[in-house]
Amino acid sequence: MGGFQTFDSEADPACAAPRLAALRALMAAKGLDAVIVPRADAHQGEYVADCDARLRWLTGFSGSAGFAILTAGQAGVFVDGRYRVQVRAETDPAILTPVNWPETPAADWLRAALPDGGVLGFDPWLHTQDEIAALDKALQGSGIALRAIANPVDAIWTDRPDPPQGAVRVHDSRHAGAGAAERRAMIAADLRAAGHRAAVLTMPDSICWLLNIRGADLPRNPVVQSFAILDDAGGVQLFADPAKFGPEVAAHLGNHVSIQPPGRFAAALAALAGPVRADPASVPVAVTTALAGAGVEVALQDDPVSLPKARKTAAELAGMRAAHRRDAVAVIRALAWIDAQPPGAFTEIDVVRMLEQYRRAAGATDISFDTICGSGPNGAIVHYRVTQATDRTVRAGDLLLLDSGGQYADGTTDITRTVPIGPAPSGARDAYTRVLQGMIALSRLRFPRGVAGRDIDAVARAPLWQAGLDYDHGTGHGVGAALCVHEGPVRIARRSTIPLEPGMILSNEPGYYREGEWGIRIENLIAVEPAPSPDGRDMLGFETLTLVPIDTRLVEPGMLGRAEIAWLDAYHARVLAEIGPLVPADAQGWLAQATAPLGAG
Known part of the structure; x- marks a missing residue:
């Protein structure tokens, strides 16, 4: 049985000042005028593991949506209407300014904060193709350039928790209404009809639905934190820690699903033959950059699992x-x-x-x-x-x-x-x-x-x-x-x-x-x-x-x-x-x- 709710206080707002100072020092050393810190992880899910809760660790804000932008002199926490009361309660107003979003777009705030232009650093694993394309377009003419960087928060987060290691289990096909092989074949047929050789899946719930598996990597959400590549014949390369998969799950997945360590994901992307389908609204920029860098044709279309799952x-x-x-x-x-x-x-x-x-x-x-x-x-x-x-x-x-x-x-x-x-x-x-x-x-x-x-x-x-x-x-x-x-x-x-x-x-x-x-x-x-x-x-x-x-x-x-x-x-x-x-x-x-x-x- 999974764990139920605990009532510990969230990140201490008093910790934000030294953490922001450390991040600013790193920005200066890297030649960055601003950095953006999103709530998201590499899977773009609403809930994140403790090791990916960078926004909460940095600012104290614990809501499930939002982002922060830090410059040498300002720090804005961007939240929508659901969190405007909460953000004021959880952050230090002396060093962090709540920003009403989307009423105030990030690009408008940046233009005011960096009137002479500058360099905005972002982690390409934490932002989607659509996000960065929209931000880049909105900043045109501002003199502000976007630069993909290794995550700067991780560099100063010395006691960052380890990635989750929840065990994977089989989701009974009686509850699913279809077997995993049937689901793989159905989505593969959709790929063939569209002329796509493969699809990259980065949303854990899409992967769990496709393979009839469930996990315990995130509280409240029974998903396996993973990436996957589905080819047009129904084969799947699944990138997750193999230690999470016991013999029963391995037997359930069968020979058409290979389980590989996450570190092999980038190399597998570069080895694909296109066109490869990637959802610009959910796939990280790092994925589409890796594909394009290897000369693989990318078809920017919706996650092929999302509507069948719905x-x-x-x-x-x-x-x-x-x-x-x-x-x-x-x-x-x-x-x-x-x-x-x-x-x-x-x-x-x-x-x-x-x-x-x-x-x-x-x-x-x-x-x-x-x-x-x-x-x-x-x-x-x-x-x-x-x-x-x-x-x-x-x-x-x-x-x-x-x-x-x-x-x-x-x-x-x-x-x-x-x-x-x-x-x-x-x-x-x-x-x-x-x-x-x-x-x-x-x-x-x-x-x-x-x-x-x-x-x-x-x-x-x-x-x-x-x-x-x-x-x-x-x-x-x-x-x-x-x-x-x-x-x-x-x-x-x-x-x-x-x-x-x-x-x-x-x-x-x-x-x-x-x-x-x-x-x-x-x-x-x-x-x-x-x-x-x-x-x-x-x-x-x-x-x-x-x-x-x-x-x-x-x-x-x-x-x-x-x-x-x-x-x-x-x-x-x-x-x-x-x-x-x-x-x-x-x-x-x-x-x-x-x-x-x-x-x-």
Whole structure:
């Protein structure tokens, strides 16, 4: 069983000053006027191993997205709307300046910071082809040049942790719905159809999906940190530490998959015959540079695994439904426990520990991300992670925002509920009802095939927009099947142009946050499915996978329409019917009350 959440404090902001000074000294020695330090690792995943947490080590900022740019006189930490409260809490304002991104592009900041031009150093393993091409274009005419360098943070990080050595395991084809050989053959056929001789894969979840394996290199995400080259005949060169692979996994992979040390990856790239497919949005610049340097033709196209992985098989959908039923029991038990505690008698960490205890009992092997349990003002930090230093007693008048998920052998879950502790604070009932209206509207939506996430994002925001409110995160992200809880390439967000297709699983999570006071978010997972149409149009809709009551104590019933009330009552009736028989006796009364009809006619 995987490790569950710990509550140690993140990097000490006091350490940032000497580390920035050391980095500046190295920059001067290397003739660099600026360096960029991203959150990413060489695999471009959202979560990174401790040895790759360079941004956190350097600045103290622990969010899952962002980057820093350091010059001789300035240091900016670039974050989007999810992290603007968090970055101020975790970094030293005397030496680090939060920068609102993408409102302030990196190129604009650099032009102001280096008006006379200069040299910007970047690690080519930590930036994609698209990133560097866009930055280079935006800096044209500035006199600022980009230089690929060995990572400068690694040079000063003397106690850097070792790379992870998690054991690899076989992912049962009964849960996958297809064997590894079948998947390799399918993607190889796509390569042949496109005229590509091979594809370079650098996203660990793509590799794990392709080979029906899972790993333990990253907390919360059951992936194997690795690179792979898939040829057009279905053969795979897999670059990962061979010590991670036991006899059972080696036998599963068979003769068509060769396991090689990561150090051989560059040489293998140079030996390829093109065209070789590489995704400019995920493959590091170092990879495309190595291919081009060896004279190998590069075809810059999407990762060939990403869309097939997003279209869940019937077995994967069945596994996700089963995982959500077990997970529902755990969350319901936790919510019942919260309501049974007197306000002021428990803390955020108490809630996290209790929920994880119930998830372990339900069969979870890990949580799917560090639980977000924010009470009062902590709930306004969108991706808040409680530590011993920030742990807060949950008091009367608080809202408690609980965003959590579990990893199971057959599925991955992600759910958010907002719970009132005693009387609701001012403004919370109106905002909560609007968030609920947006979530219901998206749940009920029907739309024609070809519609993308950007086309429906506004549906969930409209009730908030009517009141002049909004939230600074996407409405939904893709979710893997017994894989990463945040999975590309589909999203429900303003920038997502990929059409939604049956089998895709996404979150539905509008919210609203009042800084310094409280936060609200309601989240279910939904699966795209065919929807009926009276004139035979090719329509799609959503199946709701999450089966946990939505708290109605914050709802203003008069704000809801008949259809919204009918949806909520039907949802709760379904929860009671499907999950009620699975819930232990001590939570039965709570569940019956929580699923009672709203009562409006």
